Amino acid sequence: MMEQRWLWLFALDVLVVCGSVFRGICSLRNLSNVEQQLYFSDTKGEKSYVASAEESVSVVGVMSYFTKDKDNFTVFLVGKGYGSHDSTKLISTRILQDYGDWVVFDSIIEASAVQANPFVLRYLHDFRFAFKDGGFVYFVFSRTLGVQDTKNFTFVSRMCEDDQGYYSYTELQLNCSTTNKYNKAQAAYVAAPGQALADHMTKSGQYGAVSASDKVLFVTFTSDEDPSTSAMCMYPVRSINARLVKIIDACYSHSGIINDTSAVYSPYSSKSEELCSSNSPKNMAERYKCGAEFLPSPLASKAEFALTAGSPFVRKGHMTAVAVAVEMGHAVAFLGTATGEVLKVHLSAHPEMYGRASSEGDKVNKNLLFDSSLQHLYITTEKKITKVPVQACHMKTDCHSCINLKDPYCGWCVLEGKCTRKEDCRRSEEENTWLWSPNQQCVEIKAFNPPNLSCKKTRQVRM
Numbered sequence: 001m002m003e004q005r006w007l008w009l010f011a012l013d014v015l016v017v018c019g020s021v022f023r024g025i026c027s028l029r030n031l032s033n034v035e036q037q038l039y040f041s042d043t044k045g046e047k048s049y050v051a052s053a054e055e056s057v058s059v060v061g062v063m064s065y066f067t068k069d070k071d072n073f074t075v076f077l078v079g080k081g082y083g084s085h086d087s088t089k090l091i092s093t094r095i096l097q098d099y100g101d102w103v104v105f106d107s108i109i110e111a112s113a114v115q116a117n118p119f120v121l122r123y124l125h126d127f128r129f130a131f132k133d134g135g136f137v138y139f140v141f142s143r144t145l146g147v148q149d150t151k152n153f154t155f156v157s158r159m160c161e162d163d164q165g166y167y168s169y170t171e172l173q174l175n176c177s178t179t180n181k182y183n184k185a186q187a188a189y190v191a192a193p194g195q196a197l198a199d200h201m202t203k204s205g206q207y208g209a210v211s212a213s214d215k216v217l218f219v220t221f222t223s224d225e226d227p228s229t230s231a232m233c234m235y236p237v238r239s240i241n242a243r244l245v246k247i248i249d250a251c252y253s254h255s256g257i258i259n260d261t262s263a264v265y266s267p268y269s270s271k272s273e274e275l276c277s278s279n280s281p282k283n284m285a286e287r288y289k290c291g292a293e294f295l296p297s298p299l300a301s302k303a304e305f306a307l308t309a310g311s312p313f314v315r316k317g318h319m320t321a322v323a324v325a326v327e328m329g330h331a332v333a334f335l336g337t338a339t340g341e342v343l344k345v346h347l348s349a350h351p352e353m354y355g356r357a358s359s360e361g362d363k364v365n366k367n368l369l370f371d372s373s374l375q376h377l378y379i380t381t382e383k384k385i386t387k388v389p390v391q392a393c394h395m396k397t398d399c400h401s402c403i404n405l406k407d408p409y410c411g412w413c414v415l416e417g418k419c420t421r422k423e424d425c426r427r428s429e430e431e432n433t434w435l436w437s438p439n440q441q442c443v444e445i446k447a448f449n450p451p452n453l454s455c456k457k458t459r460q461v462r463m
């Protein structure tokens with residue numbers, strides 16, 4: 001199963017499967033019965049080529065909706081890099097049913113700026129992730145700044161879900177480390193940080209106020225300048241939105257200037273800064289959250305206004321995948337590597353790797369998925385899918401080896417004498433009955449007083 005070959009999306013009861021195997025044509029399958037193909041056609045020509053025929057061209061997508069007249073359709077929004085035999089559409093909206101002149105998989109929005117543009121082929125977009133939040137769709141990708149400059153930078157772009165002209169499409173550069181050493185996104189994941197990580201993020205002063213249930217974008221990066229290492233950086237979605245609004249507002253109302261510095265440009269147009277205005281009313285960015293035909297677009301932040309995450313989690317080798325879960329209020333990152341491992345990292349003020357899973361040797365694909373009960377993780381490589389449990393507490397049979405795991409999922413269940421998740425330990429709500437592994441403390445029974453007691457008598461025992 002090739003990473004680039006497959007794009008899987010879930011909508012209600014339909015599974016969309018796309019692959020380079022069929023020149024990028026997609027099919028629809030029944031999610032309750034994936035063997036059942038509901039739709040596949042290779043006679044509709046170019047319009048049904050959603051993915052790329054080239055394996056090196058990565059495709060990402062999310063389900064969204066599109067309204068027309070009184071109708072509301074499920075569509076999927078696709079971000080795709082440029083392959084030499086493909087259309088130049090960076091972003092497209094694909095319908096999943098026949099409607100009027102449209103057939104399944106038709107690209108139903110024409111927005112020349114991000115679809116038929118001479119710049120597109122020079123930017124070498126590499127889409128890595130797409131997600132939806134609060135009425136917006138986001139894409140995470142790297143690209144260059146044009147022909148002269150072949151250096152890669154990472155961006156997150158955002159647009160409104162039902163934006164039929166892509167007027168709200170805006171790109172924000174993401175820097176990882178203060179020097180942006182880690183410049184090329186490889187994989188990303190959105191999750192709540194949980195209380196402990198949220199507190200650390202807030203205290204660090206780098207991320208603004210972060211709460212346990214906020215969404216945070218976790219991104220792994222490689223470094224073009226130093227291919228021997230990679231890093232993971234975190235960006236609260238709230239901070240991404242706030243910075244995007246600043247950039248958009250600068251262009252709509254302040255000639256593109258923030259703090260006396262030019263903050264914004266138009267990556268897909270030859271007219272550059274003159275596109276921003278100074279005489280429109282001040283609250284245009286608020287009033288036109290999804291842009292409008294008369295407002296400038298698409299916009300991108302200049303590097304000086306990139307959103308920067310200053311203290312990345314750095315590792316030797318390449319981290320090619322990321323997924324994050326929260327257990328006991330603590331965030332755990334599962335980081336896939338180019339050498340086929342999945343590193344387990346307890347994200348705290350000082351992130352600590354406490355374990356590894358699966359070591360098969362093949363690069364872990366960027367899509368790591370939890371099952372619906374969050375008990376298992378699906379790890380995919382070029383050749384196979386492996387399902388591994390998120391924890392294996394029960395393998396440890398005494399308190400010390402349980403505690404030595406330093407695994408946020410595990411703890412020593414005193415009354416049962418077992419290493420378990422908290423939810424699997426009876427009476428774990430009582431004090432000192434379940435000893436959380438990362439706390440590194442076993443309760444030892446040093447001495448009894450009195451040393452023995454008849455089981456027929458009731459007396460106070462001191463330990």
Ligand SMILES: *[C@@H]1O[C@H](CO)[C@@H](O)[C@H](O)[C@H]1NC(C)=O
Pocket residue numbers: 030031032033036038
């Ligand atoms: C999908 O599969 C389920 C279970 O086999 C079946 O009940 C349902 O009718 C199928 N849906 C379609 C659209 O064929």
Ligand SMILES: *[C@@H]1O[C@H](CO)[C@@H](O)[C@H](O)[C@H]1NC(C)=O
Pocket residue numbers: 065067072073
């Ligand atoms: C269309 O459907 C989506 C998803 O079901 C929903 O979120 C959205 O509000 C609907 N839009 C309209 C205009 O009905």
Ligand SMILES: *[C@@H]1O[C@H](CO)[C@@H](O)[C@H](O)[C@H]1NC(C)=O
Pocket residue numbers: 124126150151152224
């Ligand atoms: C940018 O990334 C591409 C792969 O997407 C790579 O081939 C190229 O060498 C990178 N550019 C630089 C300057 O390292």
Ligand SMILES: *[C@@H]1O[C@H](CO)[C@@H](O)[C@H](O)[C@H]1NC(C)=O
Pocket residue numbers: 246258259305
């Ligand atoms: C603009 O400058 C102020 C004061 O130096 C600073 O607090 C603020 O973060 C700057 N804005 C941006 C978007 O960099």
Ligand SMILES: *[C@@H]1O[C@H](CO)[C@@H](O)[C@H](O)[C@H]1NC(C)=O
Pocket residue numbers: 175178179180303304305306307308
């Ligand atoms: C982001 O990184 C680039 C170098 O890649 C640098 O020029 C720019 O100033 C950085 N932006 C911020 C806000 O640190």
Ligand SMILES: *[C@@H]1O[C@H](CO)[C@@H](O)[C@H](O)[C@H]1NC(C)=O
Pocket residue numbers: 450451452453
């Ligand atoms: C129990 O303790 C008593 C003293 O309290 C002692 O005399 C007796 O030998 C102990 N019995 C055993 C089986 O240890």
